Amino acid sequence: MTILSLQNIAKNFGAIQAIVDVSFNIKEAEIVGLMGDNGAGKSTLLKIIAGNFNPSSGVIKFEDQEVHFEKPIESREAGIEVVYQDLALCNHLTAAANVFLGREINKGIWPFRYLDYPSMFKKSAELFEELKSETRPKDLVMQMSGGQRQAVAIARTRLTNPKLVLMDEPTAAISVRQVVEVLDLIKRLKDNGISVLLISHRMPDIFQVCDKLVVLRRGEKVCDKLIKHSSTEEATGLITGAIDRV
Amino acid sequence: MKFNKDIISKSEKTSFQKFLSEQSFWVTIALILICFVMYFVEEAFSSKDNVYNIARNFSFIGIMAISMTLVIITSGIDLSVGSIMGLTGIICGLFLDAQYLPEWYSKSAFYESNYVWVGIVFALIAGIIIGAVNGYLIAYLNLSSFVVTLGMMAIARSLAIVVSNNKMFYEFGPKDEMFFKLGGGQFLGLANITWLLIFLTILMGLVLNYTTYGKHVYAVGSNKKAAELAGINIRWIEMSVYMLSGFFAAISAVMIVSWMGSVTNGLGYTYELRVIAASVIGGANLMGGVGGTYGAFIGAALMETIRNSLLMAGIDPNWQGTFLGIFIVAAVWLEKVKNKKNN
Numbered sequence: 001m002t003i004l005s006l007q008n009i010a011k012n013f014g015a016i017q018a019i020v021d022v023s024f025n026i027k028e029a030e031i032v033g034l035m036g037d038n039g040a041g042k043s044t045l046l047k048i049i050a051g052n053f054n055p056s057s058g059v060i061k062f063e064d065q066e067v068h069f070e071k072p073i074e075s076r077e078a079g080i081e082v083v084y085q086d087l088a089l090c091n092h093l094t095a096a097a098n099v100f101l102g103r104e105i106n107k108g109i110w111p112f113r114y115l116d117y118p119s120m121f122k123k124s125a126e127l128f129e130e131l132k133s134e135t136r137p138k139d140l141v142m143q144m145s146g147g148q149r150q151a152v153a154i155a156r157t158r159l160t161n162p163k164l165v166l167m168d169e170p171t172a173a174i175s176v177r178q179v180v181e182v183l184d185l186i187k188r189l190k191d192n193g194i195s196v197l198l199i200s201h202r203m204p205d206i207f208q209v210c211d212k213l214v215v216l217r218r219g220e221k222v223c224d225k226l227i228k229h230s231s232t233e234e235a236t237g238l239i240t241g242a243i244d245r246v
Numbered sequence: 247m248k249f250n251k252d253i254i255s256k257s258e259k260t261s262f263q264k265f266l267s268e269q270s271f272w273v274t275i276a277l278i279l280i281c282f283v284m285y286f287v288e289e290a291f292s293s294k295d296n297v298y299n300i301a302r303n304f305s306f307i308g309i310m311a312i313s314m315t316l317v318i319i320t321s322g323i324d325l326s327v328g329s330i331m332g333l334t335g336i337i338c339g340l341f342l343d344a345q346y347l348p349e350w351y352s353k354s355a356f357y358e359s360n361y362v363w364v365g366i367v368f369a370l371i372a373g374i375i376i377g378a379v380n381g382y383l384i385a386y387l388n389l390s391s392f393v394v395t396l397g398m399m400a401i402a403r404s405l406a407i408v409v410s411n412n413k414m415f416y417e418f419g420p421k422d423e424m425f426f427k428l429g430g431g432q433f434l435g436l437a438n439i440t441w442l443l444i445f446l447t448i449l450m451g452l453v454l455n456y457t458t459y460g461k462h463v464y465a466v467g468s469n470k471k472a473a474e475l476a477g478i479n480i481r482w483i484e485m486s487v488y489m490l491s492g493f494f495a496a497i498s499a500v501m502i503v504s505w506m507g508s509v510t511n512g513l514g515y516t517y518e519l520r521v522i523a524a525s526v527i528g529g530a531n532l533m534g535g536v537g538g539t540y541g542a543f544i545g546a547a548l549m550e551t552i553r554n555s556l557l558m559a560g561i562d563p564n565w566q567g568t569f570l571g572i573f574i575v576a577a578v579w580l581e582k583v584k585n586k587k588n589n
Contacts (some may be wrong), residue, residue, distance in 0.1 A: 073477035088472035090465045092535035101465055102476035114456040157388045 001028045002064070002227035003164055003195045004049065007060035011044055011219075015133075018044045019055070020219040026164065026212075029197045032188060033061045033210035033227070037239050041219040043085065046166050049197070050082045051075040063163065073102075081157035087149050087170040089141045095148070096124040099155050127155040130188075132181050147178035154185060164195045171205050183209050203232050213238060222246070269529030269581065270541035277548045279554060288558045294435075296554070302437040302505075304524075304550035306498045307517065308442050311496035311524035311542035312450050316487045318525050319454075320467040321534025322384060324392035324488060327495045327521050329402035330376050331514030334369040335499035336406045339415030339509035341365035342425065346415070362418075362425045376402060381485030391488075399518065406511040416508035429504030439501045443543065445538045446494070451539040463487065467534030523531020523570055524549055527577045549573065 003027040011019040019041045026032050026071025036042050049060065060067050062078055067077040072082070089098050090229045100120050107116040124137040133151035141149060150170060157165050167186070171179045179202075186209050189196055200206055206227070213230050215223035215238040222245040223230070223238045224233065237243035256285025265271055284291040317324045344352040357364075375415050383394045384471065418425055430440045454460035459552055465473040465485045474480050495514075503509045524534065525536040527548060552573075553566055 066452065072475050082475075084475065088469070088475045090468035090472050090535070092464055092468040093461070097461060097465075101461070102478050103474070104461060106458060113458075114452075115458065115461065 002026070003028050003030075003062070003063075004197075005059075005061040006045075006049070007059040009048060009055045009060070011041075011048060011053060011056050017133045018219050019048070020218070021058075022221045023058075024214050024221065026195050026197060028195060029165075029190050030212060031190055031198060031210045032212045032214055032218065033206035034197060034199045034214050035201075035235060035239055036216035039218075040239075042216055043168055044219075045216070046168055046197065046199060047069075049075070050080060050166055054055055062219070068217060079160075079163035080166065081160070081162040081164070082166045083153045083157060083168065083170050085172070089149055089152060089155040091142040092140065094138050094140055095128075095152050096120045096145070098152050099124045099127065099137075099159065103157075103159060104132075104157050118243040123159075124155060127158050130158070131155060131185055132172070133178075144237045145175075147174040147181075150174050150178065150182060154182065161192075162194060164197065165189055166199075167172070168199045169201065170198070171200060171202055179205065191243050203235060206235070207232060217241060261555060267584070268525075268538075268541075269577075269584075270544050273527060273529070273541070273544050273548050277544060277551060280548075283360060284555050284558070288555075289557055291555065298432075298435070298437065300547075300554050300577075301440045301549050303554075305437065305439040305443040305500050306520060307520050307524055307550070308352040308543050308546035309439075309446055309494050309501075309548050310517070310521040311499045311528070312443075312446055312490070312539045313487070313491040314521050314525045315528070315530045315537045315542040316450070316454070316463055317391075317491050318467075318522075318530040318532060319463055319534060319537045320484055320487050321470075321532070322484065323395065323532070324380065324491045325392065325518050325522075326376070326380060326398035326402055328396040328407070328517035328519075330373055330495040331502075332494050333376070333402040333406040333409070334373045335503045335513040336410045336415070336511055337372050338365045338369035338500050338503050340409060341368050341545060342418040342422075343415040344419055345417065346413075358420075359444065362421050365425075366500050369500050369523045370493060372547040373494075373496025374489050374501070375492070377489040377495075378382065378485065380492065381387045381488030384488060384554040385481040385484035395488075399487055403511070403515075406513075410511045415511045416509055422507075425504050426507055427504075429501040430507075437505075439505065442501065444495070445553040447539045447543045453541065459483075459486075464535055467536075469535075477490040483564070484513075486504070497568055519570065520546075520549065523574045523577075526581075527573055529581075531581055532578065 002025045007020055009021050009022045009043045022045065022197060030183060034042050040083065044053065047057050051072045051074050067078060081118050104117040105119045108114055121137045128135045128151055131151050133148060135148045135151045141152060155169065170182050183205060186196055186198065198206065199212060213223060213225060213227050213235060215235065217239065225246065234243060238246065282428045295406055314324060314327065335500060340346055342361060380394055380398050383389045429439060433441055454463065460479045462473065462483050463480060466480050470480055497512065502513065524545035525537065525542050528545030530537030530541060552569065556566065556569065
């Protein structure tokens with residue numbers, strides 16, 4: 001079953017054509033790797049799916065329904081979670097508070113509703129445990145390493161049961177050991193029937209976890225094939241332009 | 247699911263270390279030291295009357311410093327609190343002083359029985375409305391809080407002069423005793439206003455730390471973009487803190503008018519400086535994301551105690567601005583040094 005279907009998506013910022021006529025599908029429990037050089041339009045495409053930008057033209061179908069997300073919150077309510085490149089964390093809040101940001105657990109009856117810290121600490125500790133991260137729920141994000149911050153950002157997507165998780169460079173700026181952990185997590189999302197759109201610069205990551213490879217070059221789709229029919233050499237060629245398209 | 251339960255109780259710093267790293271803790275120590283020294287140096291300092299006076303004086307500033315702290319946590323600033331205080335104080339006085347009101351109203355039975363409450367409620371509503379105007383311009387039109395509130399500082403002060411027609415209001419009618427009791431009265435050895443400050447410090451402290459709203463106030467100041475992506479209504483959060491600031495300034499205004507028994511359009515002149523100083527000295531960080539209501543309380547207390555001590559020590563009152571300025575700069579500098587150490 002197709003979860004997300006992009007049909008002839010285009011986006012221009014003034015005279016600049018960021019995305020030109022891109023179409024592809026993401027199936028249920030499929031991990032799609034989105035590759036391309038800097039400025040190829042990967043992040044722009046992700047932001048269109050997430051509802052940060054409106055496409056200039058084209059149709060987005062989510063679970064066979066045509067959707068128009070005006071704000072990120074709308075795509076989230078539909079079942080699309082995003083891990084942003086800059087992680088979008090609040091430095092002055094604890095790990096648990098960041099995981100639950102905007103979705104806090106409350107106790108009591110209005111106007112005496114108060115935050116249920118024990119539940120939030122417990123749930124976020126469980127999520128970090130699931131990610132095999134040594135992140136402590138009560139620590140401030142400010143004091144955390146890149147890997148721990150990553151774990152907080154990913155733990156956040158596991159609060160609900162999303163249909164699709166969009167990840168923008170989730171393995172950038174973390175240690176090798178943590179890369180393995182993040183990739184394991186991505187596979188675990190797949191095992192739970194969740195689809196993933198993974199943006200990465202790291203060729204090994206894409207070839208290790210993805211089912212399908214999509215390559216963008218200057219806003220155009222130049223490749224859309226199953227990963228087992230491709231190779232790192234071919235992907236490099238497509239990204240740099242040595243191979244025009246396949 | 248099985249997981250290591252110990253992880254919840256662990257954290258980078260112990261509670262004691264966290265406590266030590268709080269600026270408000272060190273301000274409390276400084277306050278105790280000053281009181282300790284003054285106790286031996288100046289006999290009159292520790293007299294019951296003087297302590298009562300200090301507590302009452304810093305309460306007016308402290309109440310506004312609480313809401314200022316919320317504004318500063320969202321990485322904004324409200325320069326208009328002094329002028330809001332002036333305008334709302336004048337509005338309160340206007341509705342209490344019958345001679346400036348149209349006769350159909352001031353001669354009515356409704357006026358006779360309710361005029362004190364009408365004056366108070368109108369002043370409070372005016373405070374909220376002015377704050378809402380500030381907040382709307384800052385949050386929804388994305389104007390700089392510095393510029394908007396600087397403009398409002400001039401506007402509210404000028405309106406206070408226009409509305410009052412440069413007169414002093416002091417004849418508060420047949421029920422003036424009841425009104426004077428509000429700000430002038432005391433309970434268990436502390437002025438009513440001091441109790442109000444204590445109540446608001448605790449209430450807003452609970453709101454900041456134990457409610458979703460409070461978490462979102464910190465989130466907006468810490469990383470506005472992240473807060474928005476998390477689905478928080480950042481514009482409403484931002485607007486609401488300025489409304490609260492206007493509201494608290496009005497509360498302070500009503501209480502000070504009631505205590506002094508009169509009001510002029512000069513009420514609250516340059517108070518914004520003292521209010522911001524109290525918040526910043528108490529640990530609110532102008533970069534956003536950091537601050538607490540206890541800090542506002544203790545910051546206001548420290549400043550008033552120092553002012554009082556200097557007066558008692560016989561130092562020319564004209565020096566007070568110099569000290570105040572030095573304290574503000576020193577507090578910001580300390581914060582910077584502390585942050586450098588953390589990184």
